Amino acid sequence: MRRYFDYYLTSMRMAILEQFQYRVANYFYMIGMIAEPVIYLVVWSTVAEAQGGEVGGYTPGAFAAYYIVWTLVRNMNIVFTPYGWEGYIQRGQLSAELLKPIHPLHNFLSFFAGWKVVVIIFWLPLAAILSLIFKPALDFTWVEVVFFFFAIWGAYLIRTMLLTLLGMITFWTTRVSAIYELFFAFELVLSGRLVPMSLMPVWVQDVADWLPFQWTFGYPIESLVSQLPPAELWGGLGMQALWIGITTVMVAVMWRYGIKRFSAVGN
Amino acid sequence: MKRIIQLTLTYLRIGILNEMQYRVNFFIQLLQSFVALGTGLIGLALVFEHTNDLAGWTRPELLAVMGVHILMGGVIRAAIQPNMQTLANDIQQGTLDYALTKPVDSQVIVSVREFRLWQVVDVVMGFVVMGWAVAEMREGLGLGDGLIFTAALVLGGIMIYCFWLMLTTSAFWIIRVYEMINLFEGLYAAGRWPVGIYPLWLRSMLTFLVPVAFAVTVPSEILVGRVSVQTLLGALALTAGLVVLARFVWTLGVRNYSGASA
Numbered sequence: 001m002r003r004y005f006d007y008y009l010t011s012m013r014m015a016i017l018e019q020f021q022y023r024v025a026n027y028f029y030m031i032g033m034i035a036e037p038v039i040y041l042v043v044w045s046t047v048a049e050a051q052g053g054e055v056g057g058y059t060p061g062a063f064a065a066y067y068i069v070w071t072l073v074r075n076m077n078i079v080f081t082p083y084g085w086e087g088y089i090q091r092g093q094l095s096a097e098l099l100k101p102i103h104p105l106h107n108f109l110s111f112f113a114g115w116k117v118v119v120i121i122f123w124l125p126l127a128a129i130l131s132l133i134f135k136p137a138l139d140f141t142w143v144e145v146v147f148f149f150f151a152i153w154g155a156y157l158i159r160t161m162l163l164t165l166l167g168m169i170t171f172w173t174t175r176v177s178a179i180y181e182l183f184f185a186f187e188l189v190l191s192g193r194l195v196p197m198s199l200m201p202v203w204v205q206d207v208a209d210w211l212p213f214q215w216t217f218g219y220p221i222e223s224l225v226s227q228l229p230p231a232e233l234w235g236g237l238g239m240q241a242l243w244i245g246i247t248t249v250m251v252a253v254m255w256r257y258g259i260k261r262f263s264a265v266g267n
Numbered sequence: 268m269k270r271i272i273q274l275t276l277t278y279l280r281i282g283i284l285n286e287m288q289y290r291v292n293f294f295i296q297l298l299q300s301f302v303a304l305g306t307g308l309i310g311l312a313l314v315f316e317h318t319n320d321l322a323g324w325t326r327p328e329l330l331a332v333m334g335v336h337i338l339m340g341g342v343i344r345a346a347i348q349p350n351m352q353t354l355a356n357d358i359q360q361g362t363l364d365y366a367l368t369k370p371v372d373s374q375v376i377v378s379v380r381e382f383r384l385w386q387v388v389d390v391v392m393g394f395v396v397m398g399w400a401v402a403e404m405r406e407g408l409g410l411g412d413g414l415i416f417t418a419a420l421v422l423g424g425i426m427i428y429c430f431w432l433m434l435t436t437s438a439f440w441i442i443r444v445y446e447m448i449n450l451f452e453g454l455y456a457a458g459r460w461p462v463g464i465y466p467l468w469l470r471s472m473l474t475f476l477v478p479v480a481f482a483v484t485v486p487s488e489i490l491v492g493r494v495s496v497q498t499l500l501g502a503l504a505l506t507a508g509l510v511v512l513a514r515f516v517w518t519l520g521v522r523n524y525s526g527a528s529a
Contacts, residue, residue, distance in 0.1 A: 028450065035453030038469070039460065046464050047318045055317045133466075175291070178298045185302045189309055199313060 007102060008110045015114025026122060033074060034130070037067040041134065044195065056199040061137030065225040066196055068130045068138075073220045074193070075119045076152045079160040080108040082180050085167025090174060094262065105251070109160060116156065140224050147233045151220035154240035159216045161247030168251075171258035192218020212243040274371060275379045282382030289385075296385040300337075300392050307333050307459065322464045324491075329460070331400035332487040336459050338393025339423060339482050343455070345386035347428050350378055351435040352448070358438040363524060374517050378432070401490060408490070416489045419499065422506045423482030429506075429513035430478055436513075439520035451477065458483035481505060 019026060045060035053059055058066065088094045097104035131138075140148075166183055169176050188194050190204070191213035197205055208214050219236040222228055228236070286292070311333065315326045324332070354377045357363035366376050401408055408416075434447055454472070458479035462470050474480040481502050488494040 028447075032449040032453045035450075035456055039457050042465050042469075043314060043321070043460055046322050047314055050318050050320070050322075175295070178295045181299050181302050185306050188306055194306075194310060195313055199317065201316065 004102075004106070007106060008113070011107065011110035012114030012117070015111045016117050019115050019118040023122075026118065030071075030075065030119070030122060030126060034071060034126070037070045037074070040070075040195065041067040044199075056196065058196060058199070059137060061135060062225065064131075064134040065136035065138040066221055068127055068134065068136050069221045069224050070193070070217075071126065071130070072120065072123045073152060073155060073217055075123060076116060076156050076220070077159050077216060079112050079156065079163055080167070082163050082167035082169075082176070085164070086170045086174075086176060089167075089170040089262065098259075105160075105164060105255075108164075109157075112160070113156070136225075138225060144224055144228075144233070147237065148220060148224040150237060151223045151240065154237065154244065155216040155220050157244050158212055158240060158247060161244065161251050162212065162216075164251050165247065165254060168254050168258045171261045187213050190214065191216060192221065196222070212247065215240045215243055270371065271375050274375070278379045279382050283384050286382075286384035293385050293388070296388050300388050304337070304392060304396070307337075310459075322461070324461055325404075327400050327403035328487075328491045330403065331397055331490045332461055332483065333459060334393050334395075334397030334400055335420075335487045335490070336393075336483050337396060338390050339420070339427070339458075339486075340455070341386050341389025341391075341393060342424055343427060343431075344389065345383045346381075347424075347431050348448075349381035349383050351431045353377075353381055354435050355438050355445075358435075358524070367521070367524075373521060374432075374514065378428070397490065404491065412489060412492070415494075415499070416486055419481075419486040419489055419494075419502060422502050423478070423486055425506050426478040426502075426509050427482050429509040432513045433516045436516050436520040439523045455479055461487065475505075478505070478509070 041063055044055070044058070044063045048055045048058060048060050048063065088097070094104065097107060100107070166176075166180060169179065189200075190208045190211055197208060197214055197218045200208070215236065219240070223233055223236060311326065311329055314321060314329075319325070321329060354363070357366065357377075363377075366380075367373050369376055431451075434451065437447075454477045457465065457469070457473055462473045462480040462484045465473065470480070485494065485498060485502055488498070
């Protein structure tokens with residue numbers, strides 16, 4: 001246990017130092033990602049205004065709050081991609097990871113976790129500017145901030161596990177990009193990334209309840225911007241814990257079978 | 268001029284032959300295009316579940332915008348973006364020498380070298396979506412409308428090309444342009460909706476900085492029958508201006524290029 005703790009601490013610290021060097025690149029990247037939520041925000045604010053100031057319980061101000069917090073949650077959702085796994089497995093880089101006396105997943109988990117610390121710090125001024133432009137109606141309690149803090153890290157863990165599962169498909173077959181794209185499309189619609197889940201038709205919400213996606217996106221945002229009752233706040237964290245458990249077991253099982261198929265290519 | 272056309276056709280042929288080797292990619296592209304279309308349609312359906320018109324645009328009208336957006340996106344990814352990415356790489360690595368030493372205008376050669384055939388799937392899909400929108404909208408399109416529409420599309424394509432060329436040419440001075448490509452993709456995504464819905468500052472950016480307004484919204488306005496002569500003349504003037512400007516920036520950039528000795 002102590003060993004893992006030290007490993008995570010060191011690896012995260014290295015990632016933080018490394019990413020702080022690439023300030024400009026990091027900022028360009030984050031600014032490039034702002035276009036997507038701004039488009040959603042403008043479209044739905046327009047709809048809300050046309051409907052007399054509110055749609056699905058959201059006013060333009062509430063949409064602004066939702067999509068500004070969205071930008072941070074989106075960044076928390078960026079983890080080692082399946083395309084990365086594809087490269088690692090196909091080009092045999094995984095061999096080097098396998099030589100270490102620790103599961104490769106810890107390496108990816110800790111590196112991206114460290115990067116997130118940098119991202120959160122960089123996000124604050126960005127959120128301030130967006131708030132000046134779009135005037136969000138955001139009022140939260142400090143309790144909600146605490147829930148939000150845990151929820152974004154829960155989201156990070158679930159998404160890491162999901163994309164690891166996806167990436168490990170490469171153990172069995174190459175050319176998986178079409179599968180990834182299909183997955184991302186489902187995720188876009190069922191997670192609350194496209195619109196808050198309350199704007200979805202009821203049957204879509206019912207489907208989403210059986211899937212992990214909304215706990216990685218919609219729930220963290222809503223824990224801060226919507227006044228969720230305590231039961232739902234706790235329930236959300238509980239669902240996150242459940243999905244972290246399920247996906248971790250799935251990763252472990254898939255890894256066991258997948259790694260047997262792995263044979264390195266290299267020089 | 269004849270030589271330039273011949274050169275373009277030869278590169279086109281090589282590009283197509285090259286892509287023909289990877290036929291499975293066609294099906295992957297087809298699937299990805301359908302996925303993108305599906306999410307687009309879902310977005311549209313969601314909006315119109317809650318409202319009847321978006322800033323004066325009805326559902327079939329926005330479908331037309333989506334069709335033009337998909338089509339123009341296909342053109343960009345088939346013919347414009349690959350060339351500009353190759354150019355950016357060449358500038359960064361100093362291999363642009365090979366293009367510059369060819370006995371033909373350098374701007375022409377860097378603009379026609381690459382062609383991604385399978386991206387044409389999106390062009391076809393864009394036409395299908397547009398046809399669907401027009402069929403839902405009104406009693407068909409006259410020949411005149413069709414011609415004006417085609418002209419507006421061509422103008423829009425040229426504007427996007429000029430914009431990309433200038434963006435990539437900046438690599439002569441600042442070397443790394445990858446992040447800007449990311450930025451362009453984000454801004455182009457904004458063209459999925461008519462630019463009129465955006466706040467003024469963003470609308471101005473989408474009109475003059477990244478000409479998404481002219482590339483997507485204006486052709487769509489012709490399809491839905493609400494474009495003014497002034498807008499069309501404006502598009503023509505802006506295209507001419509951008510062509511001259513892009514040429515100027517390119518010449519300036521090439522003069523600044525010192526190559527990388529082997």
